[in-house]
Amino acid sequence: MLTNLFDHTIAKPLRNIPLQAVVIVPFVLQITAAVGLVGYLSFRNGQQAVNDLASQLQSETSTRIQAEIADYLKVPQLVNQINVDNLNREQWSWQDIKSQERQTWHMLRLFYPAVNAVTITTDRATLRGSEHYEQALVSAVDGRGDSLRLYVPDDRGNKTELIKFVQNYDVTSRPLYALARQAGQSVWILFPHIATKQLLLCFSQPVYDRDKKLVGVVSAFRSLAAMSQFLNSFQVSATGEMFVIERSGLLVANSTSEKPFTVDSNGKEQRLKASESSNPLIRQTAQYLDTRVGGLTGINGTQQLDFTIDRERQFVQITPLQDDKGLDWLVVVVVPEKDFMGQINANTRTTILLCLIALGVATGFGILTAQWVTRPILRLNQAAKDIAKGDWNDGVELDRNDELGQLALSFNQMAEQLQESFATLEQRVSDRTADLAESNQQLEQAKEKAEVANQAKSSFIANMSHELRTPLNAILGFAQLMTRSKTLSTEHRESVSIITRSGEHLLTLINNILDLSKIEAGKTTLNPKRFDLYRLLSDVEDMFRLKAEDKRLQLLFEYLPNLPPYIQTDEVKLRQVLINLISNAIKFTDEGGVALKVMAINPPELPTSQPLTLHFEIEDSGAGIAAEELDKLFEAFAQTQTGKNAQEGTGLGLPISRKFVQLMGGEMTVSSQVGYGTVVKFDIQAIAVEAVDEERVQLQRQIIALEPDQPRYRILIVDDKDINRQILIKLLTPLGFDLKEAENGQEAIAIWQQWQPHLIWMDMRMPVLNGIEATQYIKAQANGNSTKIIALTASSLEEERSAILAVGCDDFMRKPYRDYEILYAMEKHLGVRYVYEETDNLQHQPPQPSTIVQLQPSDLKVMSAEWLTEFHAAATTGREKRLIALIEQIPDQQSAMVKALNELVDNFEFDTLIELTQFLP
Structure with a gap:
């Protein structure tokens, strides 16, 4: 069992690999695997060491920053506490303004630059204080009522020169007073100070009397510039950065020279978000933290994270900094991995170099060993190839007594026996070669004839379509024009109706012949579209209702409830199949009836792109078909005895229908019994869709004119046949269109250049210059797209539609065409509005689905x-x-x-x- 497993899993795949490779590759793989594993483990261990080092460094840095910030925040608190203690010792009072001025001036002199300003605000809307103003200048602050004044103090803190006056300054609305009063305890307040261009941190403490009534607020201010200077001086790594932010993402301090706020053109300060910093590392780190679950507000303890910037790993540590006085900051330390990976990457490169050297050495030894082992085998292989080429002269000489030497001896004996056998067969082969050469020549000639015949058949299809449809276009066209006449008598109208039905019947026969020719030539293609299945079935039912009633037959159409109302498949081919089959059923049934049953097999739920199977059954109670004749049903031009007795039909309906069904992904079967009727069943593949736009059907009322207040539409009719031009002229002239005509493409271009028609009816086959060439010329001009061009062709080849539309035609119409098709096309492309005849005749109204x-x-x-x-x-x-x-x-x-x-x-x-x-x- 193990031997079989080895043969199938290992030995069999190696049979096509050269022997030298089999010998060399194991050496190479062993060395590569060993050195690569060592290098990988070394790199991973180094990377783990870097992770540990970065973690320790970040923790130590964060601890130092926290300690520095804690010391940084102690001074404002100490100043406030001294002010309150001095108040309690009555060294200053709330009623004595001079004592307040001296107290703030003394505290600023004592603690500057640890504090930048000291203020005392009373509940009577007065403000006294001292601040460091405009670099080295110390000023006295006097705020009373709704104004603020700044003075230059003397060496004892007394006010001297007025240096600044601010109107509309409400002391009680300022954050240093309002926030402390609202909180009822000491609070931290952070705000930009435009005058000093610094971010200030204010510690405001409310003071209450014995009755718990607020009497004032003492505040101490400190600039955060020193914090940024500390962070800038602290080198965490070569390119690492540190910054402090609020929970909202606003920058407090950072290790760069960037200011934490800006001033806009209106002089209003704007705090800077860390995610909008000009420093890429700070900006992208803040953006990464914002995208995490919970964002900045979800960080409750120290967290160590990592993320990548441009495929480079970054280590991040976030440490919250909070107190009970409203301070809630985050200290962020970010260190790029590359600052530590330099030496490790160098070691990795050294390891890769050693691996390559070892690989080269192993490959060299492997080649030498492989040559020693495989050289005799290669000589045997070459000798076998020489024999295969017919060279029997050289044998294999090996001066060895091992297994390879014995193999060479056996090989030489086999070669001698083969030479004798091939000599015997050589004559026989020579005799057969001459016979085969003659056969191949005959096959080539037959292939060439088949290709010529196929080309001739395609040409026949195109020519037959044009030659037969062109006169039919005239017959049906003029018959439609006569039908529109109001002076036509009832007898003549009936005659015209007979002409129309005969022409339609002749067109059906022509289409059947051409369809069969296209099928045999491989020219038939599937053209799926969305359509109303119920409308199609209703149309077919109405088409045969009168014919069935004339023969006193019952015509039943049964739709099962699971049948989707809208589907996507080739509507034209499905309609043709149903018409052929129901027409045959009625034709060969004299009593009883014909029934059509339609159902969907396991329809999927909408919406879906999965195909479903539609099943159709057409059953009649006609004469039936003998069992021995069923095989002839699908042969072109073949008729059963029942068909011959009826003396009508061409024998093309069923063969064409079956080909169409197969093209739509299904198959057709027939079962019948003489005297009891016939059942034809077929399936097709389709896609159920939710809804489709209602397709335009034949006009319900006759058009008699154009609506007023429309452009005077210029229509050019181009056709080399005068009779075809006359059909359109007689149809469109009474309606009020301006018309001109041309016999070829060259005349059409000349008229187009002078007259600029709105629309051109362009025939494709014309002398001098055909419709394709004329269309290409017109559409290539600057104003060519302003003229709509609709192609007219008598060809039945579907691929011609794509070719005609590709040259620039806006639409495509086959001859013979119907009058309502012409009028609808002009409505579609030009927006023409018509006046309809007032009549109750609804014979052309499309039947609605049941x-x-x-x-x-x-x-x-x-x-x-x-x-x-x-x-x-x-x-x-x-x-x-x-x-x-x-x-x-x-x-x-x-x-x-x-x-x-x-x-x-x-x-x-x-x-x-x-x-x-x-x-x-």
Whole structure:
């Protein structure tokens, strides 16, 4: 078992590898694996050491910064405490302004530069203090009422010269007083000071009398510039940075020279966010912290993190700094990994170099060993190749007595025996070669003939389509024009109708022949589109309703409830298949009827792009087909005995239908019994869609003119056949269009340059200059796109549509065309508005899908369980009046459902009503 496992998992994949490689590769792999593992472990250990070192360094740095900040914050608190103690010893009082001025001046002289200002604010809206103003100048602060004055004090703190006067200065609204009063305890206040261009930290302490009544606030200010200087002087690493921020992300201090606030053009200070810092490392670190879960507000203890900037790892430590007086800062230390990885990377490069040297040495020894082992085997291999080429002269000489020497001896004996055998066969092969050469020549000639025939068939399709459709365009076109005439008598109108039906029948025969030719030439393609399946089935039903009634046959169309109303597949081919099959069924049925049943097999839920299978069954009660003739049904131009007896048809309907069904991903089967009828079944693949835009159908009312207040539309008709031009001229002239005509593309270009028509009906096949060349020229001009060009062609090849649209045509229309197709195309591309004839004739109105088949059981879930139970019971017993009464209880918003249910009741479709409600509660 182990031997078999080795053969399948290891030995078999190695059979195609050269023997030298098999010998050399293990040496190389062993050395590479050993050295690579050592290098990797060395790198990982070094990286772990760097992580530990960075962690320790960050912790020590954060501890030192915290200690420095703690010392930094002690001085303002000490100053306030001394002021309160001096107040208690009555060295100054709230009523004596002079004592307040002396006290603040003395404290500033004593503690500067540890504090930058000292103030005393009373509850009577007075402010006395001293501050370091404009570098070395010490000023006395006097705030009274709604103004502030700054004086130069003498050497005893008395006010002398007035240096600054500020109006509208309300002392009680300033943060140093208002925040302390609101908090009821000492608070820290951070704000930018524009005059000194520094960020100041104020420690304000409220003072109360024995009755717990606020009598004033003492404050001490300190600049945070010294904190930034400390951080700047502290070198954590070569490129590391440190900064202190508030929970809101605003910068307090940093290890760079960047100011923590800016002043805009209006003189208003703006605090700087760390995430907007000009220093890339500080900015990207702050942005990274903002993106973490909880952001800055979620940091409650010391955290060590890491992230990457431009694929370089960064170590980060965040330490909260808080007290009970409102101070809530974060100390951030960020150190790039590259500051520590220099030596480790150098060691890694050394390890890689050693690995390469070892690999080279191992490869050299492997090559020498492989040559010693494989040289005899290679000589045997070369000798075998020489024999394969027909060289029998040289044998293999090995001066060895080991296994390879014995193999060489056996090989030489085998070569002698093979030489004798090949000599015998050589003559036989020579005789057969001459026969094969003659056969190959015949095959090449047959291949060339087949290619020529295929090209001739494609050319035949194109020419036949053009030559047959062109006269049909004239027949059907003029018949439509005569139908629009108001002076045509009833007898003549019936004659024109006969001409139209005959032309349509002839067009169907031509299409069948051309479809078969395209199928055999491989020119048929699938053109899927979204469409209303119920409308298509209703159209087909209406198409054959009168024909069935004329033969007194019953025509039934049954749609199962799971049938999706909108699908995506080739609508034209599906319509043609149904028309062919139902036409055959009616044609060969004299009594009884024809039934079409449509269902979806396991339809998916919308929306989906998964295909579903649609199943169609066409059953008739006709003459039937003998079992021995079923195989002939799908042969082109072949007819069964029933078809011959009917003496009509070409034998093309079923073969074309089957090809179309196969193209749509399905298959067609036929079962029949003579005297009992025939059943044709087929499946196709389609995609269920939610909804589609309603496709334009034949106009319900005849167009008699253009609406007023529209441009005078200029239409150019280009066709080398005068009769084709006359059809369009006679159709469009009575409506009020300006028309011109041209016989070829060259004339069309000349008229276009002078007349600038809004739209051109362009025939594609013309002498002198064809429609494609004329269209390319017009569209290449600067104003060429302002003219819409619709191609007219009698070709039936689908690939010609893409080629014509690619040269610049705005639309594509095949001959023979219908009058409403021409008018709709002009409405679509030019926005033409028409005046319609007032008539009640709705014979051209497109049939609407039946509400019976659209109703689903889920639609009835809007009603209560009691209503559904009673409705199901009434449907089961056939109580029509009770059903109508229950339907009247349905809310007005469900008008569509009410209409559908009433229609089912009126048509006594109790089985359908039972099916709709039998699985509902």
